[in-house]
Amino acid sequence: xxxxxxxEKLPHSRVQCHTCQWRCKIxxxxxxVCGMYQNQDATLFNLNYSLVSSVxxxxxxxxxxxxxxxxxxxxxxxxxxxxxxxQHCQNWEISMADGQTLTRSCREMTPEAQIELARQYDCxxxxxxxxxxxxxxxxxxxxxxxxxxxxxxxVYVTNGYSTPEALDAIGPYLDAWRVDxxxxxxxxxxxxxxxxxxRQILATAKRAKEKWNMHVEVVTNIIPTxxxxxxxxxxxxxxxxxxxxxxxxxxxxxxxxHQLMHLSPTPVATLxxxxxxxxxxxxxxxxxxxxxxxxxxxxxxxxxxHLIVERFGYxxxxxxxxxxxxxxxGAELNFRT
Ligand SMILES: [Zn+2]
Numbered sequence: 539x540x541x542x543x544x545x546e547k548l549p550h551s552r553v554q555c556h557t558c559q560w561r562c563k564i565x566x567x568x569x570x571v572c573g574m575y576q577n578q579d580a581t582l583f584n585l586n587y588s589l590v591s592s593v594x595x596x597x598x599x600x601x602x603x604x605x606x607x608x609x610x611x612x613x614x615x616x617x618x619x620x621x622x623x624x625q626h627c628q629n630w631e632i633s634m635a636d637g638q639t640l641t642r643s644c645r646e647m648t649p650e651a652q653i654e655l656a657r658q659y660d661c662x663x664x665x666x667x668x669x670x671x672x673x674x675x676x677x678x679x680x681x682x683x684x685x686x687x688x689x690x691x692x693v694y695v696t697n698g699y700s701t702p703e704a705l706d707a708i709g710p711y712l713d714a715w716r717v718d719x720x721x722x723x724x725x726x727x728x729x730x731x732x733x734x735x736x737r738q739i740l741a742t743a744k745r746a747k748e749k750w751n752m753h754v755e756v757v758t759n760i761i762p763t764x765x766x767x768x769x770x771x772x773x774x775x776x777x778x779x780x781x782x783x784x785x786x787x788x789x790x791x792x793x794x795x796h797q798l799m800h801l802s803p804t805p806v807a808t809l810x811x812x813x814x815x816x817x818x819x820x821x822x823x824x825x826x827x828x829x830x831x832x833x834x835x836x837x838x839x840x841x842x843x844h845l846i847v848e849r850f851g852y853x854x855x856x857x858x859x860x861x862x863x864x865x866x867x868g869a870e871l872n873f874r875t
Pocket of ligand 1: 839840841842843844864865866867868869
């Protein structure tokens with residue numbers, strides 16, 4: 539347990555958390571929406587510091603990040619809790635947990651131990667993933683500082699709901715912002731994830747790229763009957779206009795989870811149509827996800843048409859990359875290596 543980094547004290551022993559965009563006002567003894575910040579005697583405490591629920595040495599492609607140190611392993615870890623409550627959450631056993639589950643189902647891993655393990659497992663970086671890293675700010679910040687000292691890359695796999703203050707705290711130590719943009723309207727975010735003010739997610743992603751020079755990739759899970767062509771067009775155009783045409787966009791296949799067990803997996807034809815929507819909006823790199831072996835997993839140079847990176851599931855073969863550019867024609871392909 540650590541005192542929270544970003545909060546203010548209010549009258550009557552209340553506090554306001556500024557870690558994520560809920561900006562919860564929390565009464566004495568109560569928790570924020572995420573369940574991981576608690577007001578104890580007018581001091582806000584983060585409850586999950588150093589408490590890890592899941593850990594693995596994952597291919598970076600699994601995050602998914604396709605243009606960021608391709609073919610490397612990322613030491614991946616998550617804790618419990620989430621500030622969203624998505625109907626289709628794949629990890630709901632860990633995301634819906636509360637503070638009381640923490641000690642029962644987590645083990646302690648200090649930032650120092652985490653970096654040591656990343657090295658032992660031959661990882662080139664660390665990714666905070668599986669649940670929302672924004673509600674683990676204090677721990678990920680301490681860990682990211684150590685990771686940078688050890689020349690490891692650092693990744694947030696996030697729903698993007700951090701406040702600008704939280705982003706700016708970790709910005710100097712974070713290399714990649716892998717953000718979900720789940721839909722493109724108020725009603726979509728309200729229905730699916732029960733969050734207001736979703737547009738701040740867009741502003742924060744742009745800030746990550748422009749202010750902190752992070753590598754940004756966007757994921758949209760295509761849920762049958764929910765995010766229609768209009769939503770997808772909105773997302774694709776926004777990425778193109780605000781993050782740039784070279785930003786990778788992953789359109790991933792939905793599988794029934796949690797409260798959406800009644801829906802079918804996304805038809806592959808629907809994913810292909812989503813790819814077309816992305817390309818029509820001018821995006822140069824649109825990838826399908828959760829469909830192993832699909833040709834839309836590969837990176838092809840938009841300028842000369844050569845195959846640059848071949849992927850099959852999590853197997854990655856680099857064929858035509860020199861730094862961030864195409865080996866064959868020199869076109870800039872927005873890779874970090
Ligand atoms: Zn080329």
